[in-house]
Amino acid sequence: MSMHWSIDHRAEVSSTQDLIKALARAGSAEGAGVQADVQTGGYGRHGRQWVSESGNFYLSLLLRPACHIQKVPQLSLVTSLAIGQTMINLLEGAAPVVLKWPNDVLLGNGKGAGILLETEALRSGMVDWVALGTGINISTAPSELGRALNDFLESPVGVDQFRDAYLERLEHYYTRWKSGGFADIRQAWLDQSYEKGARVQVKIGANVEKGYFEGLDESGNLIVRDGESVLKTISAGEAHFNLPA
Numbered sequence: 669m670s671m672h673w674s675i676d677h678r679a680e681v682s683s684t685q686d687l688i689k690a691l692a693r694a695g696s697a698e699g700a701g702v703q704a705d706v707q708t709g710g711y712g713r714h715g716r717q718w719v720s721e722s723g724n725f726y727l728s729l730l731l732r733p734a735c736h737i738q739k740v741p742q743l744s745l746v747t748s749l750a751i752g753q754t755m756i757n758l759l760e761g762a763a764p765v766v767l768k769w770p771n772d773v774l775l776g777n778g779k780g781a782g783i784l785l786e787t788e789a790l791r792s793g794m795v796d797w798v799a800l801g802t803g804i805n806i807s808t809a810p811s812e813l814g815r816a817l818n819d820f821l822e823s824p825v826g827v828d829q830f831r832d833a834y835l836e837r838l839e840h841y842y843t844r845w846k847s848g849g850f851a852d853i854r855q856a857w858l859d860q861s862y863e864k865g866a867r868v869q870v871k872i873g874a875n876v877e878k879g880y881f882e883g884l885d886e887s888g889n890l891i892v893r894d895g896e897s898v899l900k901t902i903s904a905g906e907a908h909f910n911l912p913a
């Protein structure tokens with residue numbers, strides 16, 4: 669079944685994420701979305717501020733996948749793939765786009781996008797709702813480590829043009845994920861990520877795992893090969909690739 673997106677586009681809100689969560693709790697249907705030109709209280713992971721001035725893209729979507737809450741982190745991979753594909757199609761090779769596990773899209777070696785997933789489960793552990801927030805640097809990169817898409821394009825893309833292309837890609841990968849699980853899009857994700865064998869360090873709480881990128885398993889966990897060639901499966905952490913030895 670195809671998705672029906674129903675996007676409420678506002679000039680200025682505190683946070684599109686807060687508005688979509690209110691809609692989720694009030695029983696709105698999957699596919700509802702709130703887009704804003706400006707956010708005065710935009711936030712990212714770990715409660716960090718997400719600077720949200722005019723010219724960039726801010727969207728929160730309501731999803732209601734019929735799955736266990738344990739599978740929700742896979743939606744970061746689904747979303748990063750959709751964002752990455754959208755950028756690649758627009759850039760036509762003008763800048764590199766690399767997917768970094770678990771939820772980053774690197775554009776020209778900097779941060780081009782942010783993905784925020786918030787969710788609530790039913791007592792059974794099945795998902796009630798997911799609020800999927802995305803912030804994309806279209807015309808400006810608010811931080812030094814950021815990159816903006818239009819800095820690499822000869823004809824600048826508008827936020828609504830980006831939104832339509834992104835929603836089309838997201839529908840494609842989300843539908844595949846719902847029917848075939850992460851296994852179905854795993855290769856597409858890996859094709860846009862680092863090369864197998866790239867050096868990787870993963871911070872997991874106070875521990876750091878060091879080794880070589882081996883890939884992702886069928887559930888989207890990171891597989892790292894350590895110096896003794898032992899494979900480790902990592903379900904959550906902060907990864908850094910290709911650091912100097």
Ligand code: BTN
Nearest residue numbers: 683710711712713782783801803
């Ligand atoms: C990150 O920390 O990298 C995730 C940033 C997510 C920002 C988006 S912008 C649209 C939506 N509304 C918010 O307040 N946050 C998300």
